[in-house]
Amino acid sequence: MVIKFSQLKSLFFFGITFCIVLVCGLAFGQPSLAQSSLAARVDLVGADITGTLILTQQENGLVRIRGTIQGDPATLTPGLHGLHIHSVGVCEPGAQPPFSTSGGHFDPGPFGSEVPVEANHPYHLGDLPNLVVDEQGYATYNALTSRVTLSQSPITLFDNNGSAIIIHQLTDQQKAGGTAAEAGGGRLACGVVTRDDSSGQSENRSS
Secondary structure, eight states, rough: OOHHHHHHHHHHHHHHHHHHHHHHHHHHHHHHHHHOOOOOEEEEEEETTEEEEEEEEEEOOOEEEEEEEEEEEEESSSEOOOOEEEEOOOOOOOSTTTTGGGBBBBBTTTTOSSSSSGTTTTTTTTBBEEEEETTTTTEEEEESSSSBSSSSTTHHHHHSOOOOEEEEESSOOOOOOOOTTTOSSEEEEEHHHHHHHHHHHHHHHHH
């Protein structure tokens, strides 16, 4: 009986230890919410303009947009330039006017109004802060928006026709009822929003 009791006790403690190791392994083996957050990438291209923006949906639902853009200062002039999310994920520089294939400002839903721009600007879901360009044609961008999501929702950027980001020729005056020129004017560069979860993980590790 003594031998059997000792065996049972050993088995009991072995079982407890195994369960603890298993639970800890599962807990530490699962990716955190931050590591598994959704992310997207935008590679912007225009005449003498290149850049990359990374979009990351945070745990609180906000989407951070950050990155760098470089252009010839004769084209991407120093100062403020409108930067918006547009409603179609198609960037065609040869279209007339250039990049018009990306549609109007992203503004889905029954109360949205993508075109004409003055109908709902600056309250489109895709309206964002201006891009600030220095004397060398270089800009860094870092903004948060609560108006869109990367996850599945009525305001996702990954709807049936996708989305794109446009850099405009002029300053977005963010003026209610403003004309297309007052909302940024012509389109200098465009990039399609594409999924890129690896960028989201590295973004969270660096932030």
